Amino acid sequence: MERSPGALWRADIRDRDGFSRGGGVLIDDRHILTCAHVVADALGIPRDAREAAGEVSVWFPTSQTERPVPAEVLPQCWVPAADRVSGADVALLRLARDRPRDTHYASLARWYDLGFAISELRVFGPVDTGSRRFHEWESLRALGTGGPRAELVQLRATGPRPLGGGTSGSGLMAVVGSASPVIGFIVGGEPGVPDSSSWMIPMETAERYLPRLGDLLPPHGVPLDAWRELIRIFDGFPRMRKAADRDLLVGNLERAYPRMAALPRFAEADRDIRALLSGALRRPGGLVELHRLITGAPLEPERPGPPGSAEAALAGWIAAQALEPVLTVRRRAELYDTLAAAQAHRDEIDFRELYTRARGEFSDPPHTRTDDLITLARELEDANRSAEAGRPLFAFARLLTGELRRIRSPGPVADRLADWLAEAGPREPVLLPPAAPDDAPWYCVARLRRGGGDTGGYFSQISVQRAAEPPVPVFTAERPSPLDEVKRLFRHHYSEDAVARMPRGTYPVMEFFLPDDLLEEPVEHWPLQEHPFRMPLGRSFHVVVRAQDRLSVGMVRETFLPGKWRWFRERSARPDHLTVARLPSGRGEDADLLWLEAHVTGERSLACLAVAGTERPMRAVEIAVGAGLPVVLWLRTGAPDRGAAEAIDALLDGGDLAELPERLHRLRRAAWDADDHPGNHLTLLWCDADRLPLRPTG
Known part of the structure; x- marks a missing residue:
């Protein structure tokens, strides 16, 4: 057996004949984290098997122990990538006995918690040179998110040799100063990408499917x-x-x-x-x-x-770390007892709307028990530490008190909550987020989310919002609908409900949060009227899109996107090659993609990408979206490209890039009667991280 220096947590998963099927990460004395397909190959079962019964052999390359340790899949910890609709390909093995004494479990961390502090990514795996195969440490760099539901991270080997087969399951070590935590593990390549590309399942994705991992990771937000x-x-x-x-x-x-x-x-x-x-x-x-x-x-x-x-x-x-508590233990217990009594009114009060109004951000309540008042209060108490304009928890208590007094027969709970607020709340007035100035723009925000399962379709949500004020809900679908029905719902609820919530004569910015599979949907052509006169949105309104899926990825949401947006705003008045890239460049499509991958990483890297005149523009768009670029302008797949490159050049060279939505709106109005005009076929991804503060959604 090969003995190698390095991390003492490395494991090798082998089948009954002793052949290596992949790697693994020792996370404590008795457990190995790896890919489900590695275990399936070692057991000789289909990779989409619903159960994984039987033993595999676990070897420890750094140990002097020559005999393997048997291991089995832990119950409830088998998540195979059966349908490729998620990042799930994880398994947790339990060793039949304690780890060898000369090994040690890994220090774990989440990819997005480390941010730009990561100086290098390293993996110890097999390398193929053609003439021989051996193991060594290889350096990689993260290109950004990708894969199903943006739950994976695309990697590129920095050296000339690609990673060899059998790397799946191997832990990926991040070099952060003197620390080297494991932030994920290799899951292998994807069809249609170069051999030197591979993918990582980050710890935050593994934690999503194996919640018990959260007990071994540093708490969220703690460096x-x-x-x-x-x-x-x-x-x-x-x-x-x-x-x-x-x-x-x-x-x-x-x-x-x-x-x-x-x-x-x-x-x-x-x-x-x-x-x-x-x-x-x-x-x-x-x-x-x-x-x-x-x-x-x-x-x-x-x-x-x-x-x-x-x-x-x-x-x-x-x-x-600014961790002084907002409440004492006694005050918190009093609040939770009162909220438990108020929970009985969930059918009469929309707790989620109160949460959004109190927090003052375009963010959802936690995913679990979203109508549970104690869960919402716990989230808002954490938000209080960083709130400058107001006190979200106390604002929530005040709003809830008002709603309880509005309904019939609230009982004593409203008075109890008011008394608690008077005793525990701040002595100064509780402020809600400041109102936007009178000339602040309005937004009509449509969020689409895949329905999942066998139903397909999309959930839709519509709200109106002025600048960065809390959004005002207009419509929320209770079940997914086909896209044509979503268009009809948008048209109906905008005309009947959204317009009534804005000042007369308002022309809001139409902002669409779209999942990855809808990024090329021509939303600017959606009509606002029935036949015979079908005025498309893009002729009357500024229309922009935002990439919904990547906002579920903490690294992109909290580090890449805000950092690159700040860089974009700094350079927008004087854009140059450090800020804006235009493809194709004449080097060839594959060379362009390699160049793009090398220039999208880092806070002060590319922040704006324009693509026109290529057969597969979404290859470049996917790289840009995964890396957190806030502004992407492209000619949609299959669209006529006559004059497109010139039109994009005019848009980018027309002055401050902060006015790009306005210039694109004028181009769309100029495309009134010409179906092949580029103004009818351009999509603008515009993610304003200042207007919509991006926070974890639970």
Whole structure:
């Protein structure tokens, strides 16, 4: 067996004949994370099998132990890529005995939590040179999101040799300063892409299908260096090293948050401490409460503790991360008891609308139990820490109090909530997000989402919004509909409902959030009237689209897109080759794509792409969308290209790129009677990250 230096968490999954079928990542003493298709190949079963029974052999390349460890798929942890409609291709194996002593489990992190801090990506896998095959560390770079539902990350080998077969399941290590966490694992190539391309299942995607992974990952929003520092600080508390003392701390912390799930426990001390800290950070004010339980005294920033002590270090860490709680444990318990009583009015009050109004952002409530008041309150308490214009939690309580008093027979719950707000709320007035100026533009926002399953079709949602004010819901479909029916619903609800919510004579910007499979839908041709006079949207309104799927990817939503939008705005008045790319360039389509892949990474890289005159424009568009480019203009697939390149040049060279939607609107009006005019066949992806703050959706 080959012994190799490097990460002690690497595993090799083999079949009964001893042949390697792929890699894996040791995530704790008894569990291996890998691809489901690697396990299927090792078991000799179809890759889309609903169950995976039987044993595989797990070898550890860095271990001196020569014998393999048998392993089986853990129940409820088998998610094969059966229909390729998701990023699911994950499996969790349980070892029949503890890992070899000379191995160690990996430090895990989410891809998007690290952001631009990643300096290098590395994987240890087989390399084919044609004449021989061997294993070594290879460097890769991330090109952006892609694959089904944008749940994968496309990678490109930086060296001249492509990764060899059998790399699937191998952990991908990110170099971040002195740390090297595993942020995902290789899932293999995709049909139709070059051999040197491969894909990664990031930890956030694996966590989505295997929720138990969340107990092994740093909490959302906590930088990796800060997380490691917090673990080091808690190592300084003697009580944390004793299992009996940790049992007492966990019990007391769970009693302080009776409506939250129990904390996971681990036999190994450092893993148990990480789970305890992660659980505390997921609870509003949980780390401050844990500090009180350990020290026996409340946290006082003015008197953090003796210099150099663990108490002083923890107080400094909490202050640096802005984790002081909005509420005390007692006030939070009072609020949750009141909200539990108010939950009975879910049929009379739209809790989700109140959440959106209080938060003041174009974001959804958490995906799970979206009508659960306690879940919404927990989310809003976290939002309070970074809120500048208002206090979302207290604004939510005030709005809910008003709605409870509006309905018939609310009982005493409205008065209880009002009393709680008077005692626990801020002494200054509770402010909602500031109103937009009178001349601020209006938007009619249509969001389409795939129906999934066997039904197909699309869910649709329509709202109106002025500048960055909270959106006003107009219509939400309860079931998916075919696209033609979606068009009819949009036409009807805009004319009958949306218009009534805006000042008379308003011409809003028509903004469409579209899934990846609809990005080439000519929404500017959707009519607003029935026959015989069918005025298309693009003749009367500015029409732009936004890529809906990529907003579910934290790295794109919170790092790539805002960073590149800032860069675009800085350079829009003086655009140059550092900001804008135009394809084709004359190098050839494949060469253009390779060039594009090399120039879309980094915060100060390309921010605007224009494509015309190529047979497959969506190949370039997909790279741009996955990398978080905020502005993409392209001639749709199959459209007549006569004059298209010249029209795009005129749009880009006509002045400040911030006025691109207006210039495209004028071009569409000029295309009134000419079906082959480029103004009838251009799509503008315009993702304004300033107007719509992008936050995790749950």
